[in-house]
Amino acid sequence: MIERLIVDFLLQFLxxxxxxxxxxxxxxxxxxxxxxxxxxxxxxxxxxxLRKMSMxxxxxxxTILLGLVVVILLMIYVFDVVPDLSSPWLIVxxxxxGVLTVISSELINRSGLVKEDAALGMTYSVMFGIAIILxxxxxxxxxxxxxxxxMGEIGLAWADTNNYCISRCDDVxxxxxxxxxxxxxxxxxxTPPGVxxxxxxxxxxxxxxxxxxxxxxxxxxxxGERLIEAPPTQVFxxxxxxxxxxxxxxxxxxxxxxxxxxxxxxFDAGLAATLGFRPQWLKYGLMILVSLTxxxxxxxVGAILVVAFFIIPSAAAYLLTERLSHTLLLSxxxxxxxxxxxxxxxxxxxxxxxxxxxxxSISASIVLMxxxxxxxAWLLSPRRGLTSSVFRHxxxxxxxxxxxxxxxxxxxxxxxVEVLSHRLNWSEQRTQRILQRLxxxxxxxxxxxxxxxxxxxxxxxxxxxxxxQPSAAIPDASDVMSG
Amino acid sequence: xxxxIDYTLLVVAVGSAILGGVTGMMGVFxxxxxxxxxxxxxxxxxxxxxxxxxxxxxxxxxxxxxxxTLTGWLAAMLISVIVSTTKxxxxxxxxxxxxxxxxxxxxxxxxxxxxxxxxxAGIDEYIFGQAATMVQADVQLIAGLxxxxxxxxxxxxxxxxxxxxxxxFARANGYPLRxxxxxISSLLVVGLVMGLRVAGAILMLGVLxxxxxxxxxxxxxxxxxxxxxxxxxxxxxxxxxxxxxWDAAFPTGPFIIVIAFTFxxxxxxxxxxxxxxxxxWRQFSDRYRFAAQQVMRDLYxxxxxxxxxFAISTQKLIALSGPTAPIxxxxxxxxxxxxxxxxxxxxQSGHCPGCWLFTDQGLMAAQSDARNQRLWDCxxxxxxxxxxxxxxxxxxCDITALLTEDAVLRLEQLSD
Numbered sequence: 087m088i089e090r091l092i093v094d095f096l097l098q099f100l101x102x103x104x105x106x107x108x109x110x111x112x113x114x115x116x117x118x119x120x121x122x123x124x125x126x127x128x129x130x131x132x133x134x135x136l137r138k139m140s141m142x143x144x145x146x147x148x149t150i151l152l153g154l155v156v157v158i159l160l161m162i163y164v165f166d167v168v169p170d171l172s173s174p175w176l177i178v179x180x181x182x183x184g185v186l187t188v189i190s191s192e193l194i195n196r197s198g199l200v201k202e203d204a205a206l207g208m209t210y211s212v213m214f215g216i217a218i219i220l221x222x223x224x225x226x227x228x229x230x231x232x233x234x235x236x237m238g239e240i241g242l243a244w245a246d247t248n249n250y251c252i253s254r255c256d257d258v259x260x261x262x263x264x265x266x267x268x269x270x271x272x273x274x275x276x277t278p279p280g281v282x283x284x285x286x287x288x289x290x291x292x293x294x295x296x297x298x299x300x301x302x303x304x305x306x307x308x309x310g311e312r313l314i315e316a317p318p319t320q321v322f323x324x325x326x327x328x329x330x331x332x333x334x335x336x337x338x339x340x341x342x343x344x345x346x347x348x349x350x351x352x353f354d355a356g357l358a359a360t361l362g363f364r365p366q367w368l369k370y371g372l373m374i375l376v377s378l379t380x381x382x383x384x385x386x387v388g389a390i391l392v393v394a395f396f397i398i399p400s401a402a403a404y405l406l407t408e409r410l411s412h413t414l415l416l417s418x419x420x421x422x423x424x425x426x427x428x429x430x431x432x433x434x435x436x437x438x439x440x441x442x443x444x445x446x447s448i449s450a451s452i453v454l455m456x457x458x459x460x461x462x463a464w465l466l467s468p469r470r471g472l473t474s475s476v477f478r479h480x481x482x483x484x485x486x487x488x489x490x491x492x493x494x495x496x497x498x499x500x501x502x503v504e505v506l507s508h509r510l511n512w513s514e515q516r517t518q519r520i521l522q523r524l525x526x527x528x529x530x531x532x533x534x535x536x537x538x539x540x541x542x543x544x545x546x547x548x549x550x551x552x553x554x555q556p557s558a559a560i561p562d563a564s565d566v567m568s569g
Numbered sequence: 570x571x572x573x574i575d576y577t578l579l580v581v582a583v584g585s586a587i588l589g590g591v592t593g594m595m596g597v598f599x600x601x602x603x604x605x606x607x608x609x610x611x612x613x614x615x616x617x618x619x620x621x622x623x624x625x626x627x628x629x630x631x632x633x634x635x636x637x638t639l640t641g642w643l644a645a646m647l648i649s650v651i652v653s654t655t656k657x658x659x660x661x662x663x664x665x666x667x668x669x670x671x672x673x674x675x676x677x678x679x680x681x682x683x684x685x686x687x688x689x690a691g692i693d694e695y696i697f698g699q700a701a702t703m704v705q706a707d708v709q710l711i712a713g714l715x716x717x718x719x720x721x722x723x724x725x726x727x728x729x730x731x732x733x734x735x736x737x738f739a740r741a742n743g744y745p746l747r748x749x750x751x752x753i754s755s756l757l758v759v760g761l762v763m764g765l766r767v768a769g770a771i772l773m774l775g776v777l778x779x780x781x782x783x784x785x786x787x788x789x790x791x792x793x794x795x796x797x798x799x800x801x802x803x804x805x806x807x808x809x810x811x812x813x814x815w816d817a818a819f820p821t822g823p824f825i826i827v828i829a830f831t832f833x834x835x836x837x838x839x840x841x842x843x844x845x846x847x848x849x850w851r852q853f854s855d856r857y858r859f860a861a862q863q864v865m866r867d868l869y870x871x872x873x874x875x876x877x878x879f880a881i882s883t884q885k886l887i888a889l890s891g892p893t894a895p896i897x898x899x900x901x902x903x904x905x906x907x908x909x910x911x912x913x914x915x916x917q918s919g920h921c922p923g924c925w926l927f928t929d930q931g932l933m934a935a936q937s938d939a940r941n942q943r944l945w946d947c948x949x950x951x952x953x954x955x956x957x958x959x960x961x962x963x964x965x966c967d968i969t970a971l972l973t974e975d976a977v978l979r980l981e982q983l984s985d
Binding site for chain 1: 600603604605606608609651654655656657658660661663664665667668669671672673675676677678679680683693696697771772774775776777778779781782785786818819820822823824826827830833837843844845
């Protein structure tokens with residue numbers, strides 16, 4: 087229904103052919119679906135990361151498989167229906183499995199006999215193991231192979247569609263008088279083959295004419311039988327697009343509606359409980375949404391690689407910002423970027439720089455790109471990155487050496503480079519280098535005496551005492567110069 | 570070879586048993602150091618190494634193990650580097666490292682498939698585990714590696730124990746903590762990588778954790794725990810391999826996990842001294858014991874000194890010791906410490922049929938209990954002044970058995 091409305095809405099702007107071209111392009115659909123997954127997982131992943139529950143998402147994404155398998159087995163053996171991988175019951179089963187994982191590992195942990203990590207690991211591997219046994223024992227016929235479980239088929243997301251007819255949609259009814267009706271002859275008093283009696287060739291055999299292809303045909307079937315001249319105009323709408331859009335909407339509205347509660351219970355669960363919020367309920371809500379998202383993403387990226395979508399973009403965003411709201415915006419963005427560039431990587435195109443010349447799994451390539459962006463954030467994050475902290479360390483060392491040297495110059499009026507380097511236990515080259523730097527900045531005279539400006543800078547340094555903030559930068563001597 | 574047993578099955582079972590045993594032993598250290606999820610990351614991260622080894626030399630197990638060890642070890646290092654240089658916590662670091670390496674492995678694997686490498690199906694065995702294709706050469710390699718791991722464990726036993734339980738103490742005593750931690754991680758990596766063949770990358774975590782968890786319930790000694798975990802792991806490995814050997818469609822890993830998990834759950838339930846049933850039973854029996862003790866003390870306090878012929882009514886005892894009094898009375902009566910009397914009197918308030926009275930035996934028990942408590946009180950107050958040895962205060966114990974006669978005598982003098 088909703089899909090139909092969306093299709094009608096889009097057709098206001100596009101022709102049917104344009105829309106179909108758009109929707110039947112594997113790349114477009116894969117990237118769209120991937121981005122929806124990135125947004126929905128990125129939003130939740132941030133909270134998982136902050137709550138130290140990243141590995142819980144790992145566990146849940148494994149165990150939803152058990153939920154799916156059990157529901158499918160129930161469909162086949164109990165309710166006797168054809169298993170349908172887009173049935174909403176699958177989502178219910180998976181959500182139950184997800185919450186069950188969390189609850190049972192918490193129960194094992196709460197017995198006090200097993201630590202948290204071991205409890206989680208034990209629970210999820212046994213649930214996943216049972217799922218694998220059930221699959222290999224009972225479900226070999228259904229398309230549920232190992233590859234699907236691990237990495238999904240985002241490249242085929244365009245192929246699984248709901249079809250919406252736009253024009254020439256009328257059912258075709260063929261009656262015996264119709265010109266398209268085919269007639270056949272049938273013997274009415276013959277005996278079955280192998281039994282003695284009247285045979286169609288016998289003169290006694292009586293025949294009647296009947297219509298071979300009478301009946302009602304849907305438009306697309308009628309075209310398949312060539313009963314109509316032109317095919318019906320149809321829009322092929324990929325199913326996973328709707329599913330993921332729906333899940334993204336749910337996650338986004340959950341985060342927006344409960345933003346305050348989530349923030350509070352994430353950073354201070356005790357306070358949240360005291361103020362009368364229910365951090366436990368929020369936690370289970372979060373777990374249900376994680377299971378839901380993992381199920382939605384199951385067909386596209388598989389049960390295992392989806393974990394990376396939860397964890398890695400959020401971690402990269404977390405390194406880049408200090409604010410929760412910024413992390414929440416940045417993490418879907420990084421996820422989306424990984425999807426876009428990851429699709430290219432799967433075709434061998436690494437950021438349009440290098441052609442690797444392979445053709446490989448799209449979802450795994452997306453994860454690799456996400457890991458690449460995480461590495462970039464790790465190296466280049468402006469405040470906490472490796473590069474900036476190495477640089478800051480180096481800068482602080484240099485400034486500290488300058489001040490120490492100036493302090494020595496202040497105590498004694500005239501010192502030589504040799505004496506200075508001996509007293510500071512530095513090499514003469516180093517002392518010379520630092521002195522030169524101070525001299526060019528006119529903090530020290532050529533006769534190794536502090537200039538008035540140098541004395542001012544030193545005084546400022548000695549007044550600077552903030553023992554509580556060891557990471558803050560030492561004030562720059564050049565500040566004094568400019569001021 | 571052996572009568573009645575299929576030779577292939579025997580090879581597979583022996584190989585799986587060794588793998589399960591070694592992994593179970595290493596799992597003890599992972600679980601005790603709370604690093605079991607690192608094991609998960611290592612197992613997943615072995616995949617790119619396996620693909621690499623496969624690219625270089627085909628299906629030989631040796632190169633595959635070397636490649637897997639390399640990438641698994643890198644993943645473990647990546648985790649510790651992320652944790653030490655960023656504000657990211659360990660769980661997320663594990664997730665990142667796990668997924669990055671696993672994705673790399675999948676990319677390599679699909680690439681191999683797309684270029685149509687013929688025996689690539691063999692790598693699937695390392696994802697979900699398939700013991701049935703093991704041959705004798707593999708088992709020899711496995712046995713060699715397993716022996717090496719166990720030997721290293723025995724040689725560095727003291728150090729590993731120390732690092733596991735008190736790393737700060739180890740560092741303070743001048744042990745090279747970083748190297749020892751690296752040694753344990755390396756052993757863990759090799760153990761896990763070996764087990765991959767049988768249990769598969771995804772389920773390896775369960776083989777690592779479940780035997781250790783099961784073993785932990787039965788003992789408090791590290792050596793016994795390691796041996797038990799090895800046995801549990803070996804039994805799960807062998808039986809999982811045999812069960813899945815019935816039908817080639819079944820991967821081995823899941824069965825091993827289910828068996829090992831069963832060991833763990835049963836151990837958690839019934840292990841003596843620690844298990845759930847044991848704990849419930851102790852709580853249950855303690856309730857009776859304490860109720861009886863309480864009632865005995867209240868009864869003793871309620872009767873006038875030196876007049877044990879007076880009785881106390883049940884109502885009075887309930888008022889004194891609370892609603893558990895009837896339970897306690899029943900227990901005391903069964904042990905012959907108190908009795909109901911028909912003819913006795915209540916103190917100052919006349920006749921009382923069905924009231925409670927100490928037997929001679931009960932009176933003695935109550936007196937010695939009261940004395941014991943009094944001595945404990947005195948010990949608590951004056952132990953320091955009297956220079957008595959320091960003993961743990963456990964009021965259920967008889968203090969006279971813990972102190973010298975002389976000390977008891979002095980305490981008694983004080984208590985009067």
